[in-house]
Amino acid sequence: MAEIQPLRGWRYSPELSQRIDQYVSPLFDVVSPRQREALYQNPLNSIHLSVPRGEDPAGAALARLQQWQQQGILRQDELPGIYAYYQYFRLPGSAREYCRKGFMCHIRASDWAENVVLRHENTLPAAVNDRAELLARTEFESSATHGLYRDDTFELERYLDEAMLNPLYETAEDYQGARDVLAVIQDARVIRRFQQVLAGREVILADGHHRYEGSLAYRQARRAAAGTAYTGQEAWNYHLMYLTNAAADDLRILPTHRLLLELPGIGGPAELLARLAPYFTVLPLEDPYGLPERIAGKPWAFGLYLGEGEVYKIRLRPEVHTQLDWLTTPEVKALDLTVLHYFVLERVLGVAGPEAQRQWPGVAYVRNFPECLTRVDRGEARAAFITNEVSMAEVERVCHSGAVMPPKSTFFYPKTIGGFLFASISEAETTAPFSSVFHS
Template structure:
């Protein structure tokens, strides 16, 4: 089902690559404005093509890519390859070290209706358009999206381990994560990996806007080209693939901040919530995540200096009036958005994704600061969604509510770039790739 291919990546030349940690950057949707400004000071940092200062379209961006090629800032590998990407990290409260293992390859672009690549959340049109424009003017996939396949036998890991004996890069990124990149160029090994993945469905974990932008670009090019064959480079997309069965696949929760509610009253808010939730006052915010952990339909609530555990009254579940299947109704995030956002705060479902009254925050400490400072009127603290839940929803043909998951760590930009120019996708030694 999922067709993957090796590709000839563009990478920073050897001299620049010795300082690769100064050339990598966060993905476009997670880099802060302050950190972005710092990265712009480095002439060849990957931020200049992933989040260009002048915007995602224009002749200046096209010129920059060609100038980097001409000057040898980025150089294309001569042999088609599958790249191996390890991310080593630690988490607060854990004594063990984690290592998320995966491969970076080209994968055929599929429409969602084909049910080969499955999205787990919806996209925002303006972000899709930005990513499409970036592809149009760079002719490159400047950062791999993140996909998930399922292989209980972990059949590919033996080949990954071999590749990591002589890594191309080994650096620490902005997250404090150790990123290591290896390469597989052996034809027979690549064919084995392709064979192992050909019957797999892939869940798109991160990069929905980039993938959707590439898909829109493909459809546009296909409509223009009467001789379209389906094998043109723009039919493929660069993706980082990891195994859902790995113990090192981490999904963090995304909390909700509430702001801008007219005449907001903590007392009234709690009183309105009590119709739907059991409410228990807590001593401090440090304990709240442990208290709600593993409990269905339970959330942390912060208002000023006060912290509460709230849990849906079980009988209220049957009052959900949204026309969605049971598999989605039962999600904590659905409970939150139906009973708190729509019923209590009166923010209708269709308005919620674009409402300025709702902000998304992944960092618990940031939530605490926002609420105590008064920048946010309240914070709703959520639990992480298990990988099995993500799989169950996606394989059922549905998508999770927006901002349900945060796969950690994020893939970085700058290790490699995948060109969609025809002249960059041919090699004399390319036998059947």
């Protein structure tokens, strides 16, 4: 089961931490080009380490990291700890303030086959190689991946709440509107209890599959190079992860809708509807902005917007579900998005098979519902399929079945931010003071 370790975190100096909002950044795979350019204008923003650019991006990140360390811009905590990380946020249409509670630590990077860390989506090799190269050159992690463990007793939350009484710093509001707060636990007795709780559990990887696989690739290369000198305690065996409790009500997963940029072999809306009819019941509606409410909580139901007042609710005919013949588990076949990808992308549009669909440029994945409607109205897309969110229970069932979901199935909200806490996996961390205390 999961092995976690405390770490001696690297953080912006106390002077800079007072203005931490200026130095944090979105994750490398969600930052928009406009956001990216604005952040690059700040020479001390963490994006220079997480998404470096230039002819040799990894080399540029290493040079900047060394400069920041030498100048005291980044400083390392003397004692190892587990870092409590809370994110306060609201959702549109709700007055409730949510608080997602979790903690950042090092977790042993386990191969997928070990069934300790479970994935729910596939990765793209090019993106993994990019992350692995950056890690190999810098031996430094600028953002935590997001993992989920389940503890229905909520034992660890009381330690996290206590740590939050004395926060290290917090953002006023990050790029997504959340307020992020960081604290640290350095009590050895409490840290060992965290280790004991996680030792009995698997971890589901919610976000950061490419960064995690980059850590795996780097660990494998270092282990092969170490040969008989390998001990398993080397710092590069570990990976920075933000762990949250899957049993918590403040864990939110938002839907990701599908925009069809083209309709191969289909003349227009009437022909699309005719091809959908053998598989779906089709109900015309008037208000496109009411689509999320009309499909909410209904399995295999989707909103369909074709522009020019053509709005529909479609729902799979239950008797045709048995036609779904992809070689995957029943848990995956039961998902709304599997139904959508099979019966719409494969059966109706002829894009056959999950791999072909992953590579097909005719579909775009959009989280913002009004944006879907706007892009169809502008003629940038031919159709918008509006989806329900995936539940945490569905994620857990799929992961434990050993399968993966269709691409872009989950959007855990809010995202963690880069630059709030950094972690080193250099050789110096292997022999750092107190590092051996927490190894069993």
